[in-house]
Amino acid sequence: MKVIGIVGMPGSGKGEVSRIARELGIPVVVMGDVIRERAREAGLPPTDENLGAISAQVRTDLGMGAIARLTIPIIESQDAPVVLVDGIRGDREVAVFREHFPDFTLIAIDSSFETRYRRLAKRGRPDDTLTPDELRARDERELGWGLGRAFELADYRIENEGSLEEFTAEVRGLLSRLAGVDG
Ligand SMILES: Nc1ncnc2c1ncn2[C@@H]1O[C@H](COP(=O)(O)OP(=O)(O)OP(=O)(O)O)[C@@H](O)[C@H]1O
Numbered sequence: 001m002k003v004i005g006i007v008g009m010p011g012s013g014k015g016e017v018s019r020i021a022r023e024l025g026i027p028v029v030v031m032g033d034v035i036r037e038r039a040r041e042a043g044l045p046p047t048d049e050n051l052g053a054i055s056a057q058v059r060t061d062l063g064m065g066a067i068a069r070l071t072i073p074i075i076e077s078q079d080a081p082v083v084l085v086d087g088i089r090g091d092r093e094v095a096v097f098r099e100h101f102p103d104f105t106l107i108a109i110d111s112s113f114e115t116r117y118r119r120l121a122k123r124g125r126p127d128d129t130l131t132p133d134e135l136r137a138r139d140e141r142e143l144g145w146g147l148g149r150a151f152e153l154a155d156y157r158i159e160n161e162g163s164l165e166e167f168t169a170e171v172r173g174l175l176s177r178l179a180g181v182d183g
Pocket residue numbers: 008009010011012013014015016017119120122123160161162163164165167
C-alpha cells in the first residue's frame with residue numbers, strides 16, 4: 001500500500017489537498033478524526049481547546065507517535081492501493097508511518113501566517129481560531145509537537161499563497177503522478 005502524508009501549519013490548505021485526493025478517487029484518512037471521536041465519546045464539544053487538550057493527553061499517555069499508531073489500522077482498512085493521510089503534526093508521527101509503510105511519501109504545504117489567518121477567519125469551523133493571538137497559540141502548540149521538524153522531513157513542498165485554482169492544479173498534478181492515476 002502506498003501512503004501519502006500531508007503536513008502543514010493550521011489553515012495552510014491540508015483540507016483542500018484531501019478534497020482533491022477524494023476527487024481523484026484516493027481515500028483520505030484524517031488523523032484529527034481519531035481525536036474528534038474521543039471528544040464525542042467524552043461528550044465534549046469539538047472546540048479548539050477541547051481537541052487540543054485531548055491530543056495533548058493522548059500524546060502524554062501514549063507517546064508522541066500515538067495518534068499515528070491509532071491511525072494505522074484505519075489506513076489499512078481502506079483496502080485501496082493508495083491512501084492519503086491528513087493531520088501529521090510531528091516528526092515522531094512521520095517516523096511511525098515511515099517504519100510501518102515502506103512506501104510513504106510526505107508532502108508539506110507552505111502558507112504564510114497572514115494568508116492562513118485570512119483564510120481561517122473566513123472558514124468558520126467550530127474549532128477555528130478567530131484572533132491572530134489565538135492562531136499564534138495554535139501554531140505554537142503544533143510546533144511544540146514537532147510540526148516544524150516534520151515539515152523538514154517532507155519529500156515534496158507546495159506553496160499555497162496564490163488562488164485556489166492554482167493550488168488545486170499543482171496538487172492534482174503531484175497526487176496523480178504519485179498515485180499513478182489520471183489527473
Ligand atoms: N489557495 C487558496 N485560496 C483561497 N482559499 C484557500 C486556498 N487554500 C485554502 N483555502 C481555504 O482556506 C481555508 C483553510 O484551508 P484548509 O481547511 O484546507 O486548511 P487546513 O490546513 O486543513 O487547516 P487545519 O489545520 O485547521 O485543519 C479553507 O476554507 C480553504 O478552503
